[in-house]
Amino acid sequence: MVKYDTGLAPNPFWGYCTLAVCTPNHMGIRLNKNDWIVGVTIKARGNKLLYAMKISEVLSFNEYYSDNRFESKKPVIGGEWMQKVGDNMYYLDEKGIWKQHRTIYHREIEIKKKDLKHPLVFISKEFFYFGRNALNMPHDFGSLVINRQGCKLNHNETVVDNFIKWLYQSFEYGVYGNPYDSNEESK
Secondary structure, eight states, X not given: OBSOOSSSSSBOOTTOEEEOSSTTGGGTOOOOXXXXXXXXXXXXXXXXXXXXXXXXXXXXXXXXXXXXXXXXXXXXXXXXXXXXXXXXXXXXXXXXXXXXXXXXXXXXXXXXXXXXXXXXXXXXXXXXXXXXGOBOOOGGGGGGOOSSSSOOOOOOHHHHHHHHHHHHXXXXXXXXXXXTXXXXXXX
């Protein structure tokens, strides 16, 4: 479940959907290329489908930070709202010590510790992000929704396969709405 949808986690901007902080990172979930991550809204927002992303690659925070493809995902405090929510914020200095790029998010020591416990970024080029236009989950896929924060693995393969088929038949990749918790007008 996604408690806050600011555009930080997931970050569906600049041609990639990335998940660099928060769940599943804090839980140390091991995911690989071609695995799927599905996020739903909290119960108060109806447990709706917020996003689904097929993992294209998994990078370490340091690899992510130094990869030119993701330069636009570094936070820009004085920038436009999409720049402010950049998730590309951690890197190793020349002494091998974790540093944080200037950001308005995840500045608290305890949150940084959680972020750095499993410093991996899940990257997707094939994703469906709905934001404020989150969808009611079709009844057939209700078992994919968990009623708590966190992740659930090992879903019924038939349900997962049918869910992915439904996504591809119903939508093209991309962004279908701005984040719930942004101050920007809805798409």
